[in-house]
Structures are given as structure tokens and as C-alpha cells.
Amino acid sequence: MVYLVVPQPRQRVSLRVDQGVLDFFKTEGKGYQTRMNAVLRAYMQAKKAG
Structure with missing residues (x-):
């Protein structure tokens, strides 16, 4: 499935x-x-997923 x-x-x-x-x-x-923003977002999401 593709999400927008x-x-x-x-x-x-x-x-x-x-x-x-x-x-x-x-x-x-x-x-x-x-790209820097994408790395920061990936870190944020990983921390939220816990």
C-alpha cells in the first residue's frame, strides 16, 4: 500500500x-x-517507536 x-x-x-x-x-x-532533515526525522520516529 502506498501512503501519501x-x-x-x-x-x-x-x-x-x-x-x-x-x-x-x-x-x-x-x-x-x-537530507539532514530526513535523518533527524528518522531518528525522531525511531525514538518514538521505542
Whole structure:
């Protein structure tokens, strides 16, 4: 079964991350902020699932 996920509006924040983390995501190319968000969301969902 396929579920449609409607993206929520994003909120601009200032976030401090290690330079190595930022460099890693940026080397993967355009869309690094979206990928960072996806990793954070996956972590959040894993913690909620407990």
C-alpha cells in the first residue's frame, strides 16, 4: 500500500552542527538540508517507536 505524505511547512532555525557533519552532507550535493532533515526525522520516529 502506498501512503501519501503531505510535507509540513518548514521553519527556519539556526542550528549549530560540527563542521565535519556539515561537510559530509554538502559533499553529497544539492539538497543537503533536506537530507539532514530526513535523518533527524528518522531518528525522531525511531525514538518514538521505542
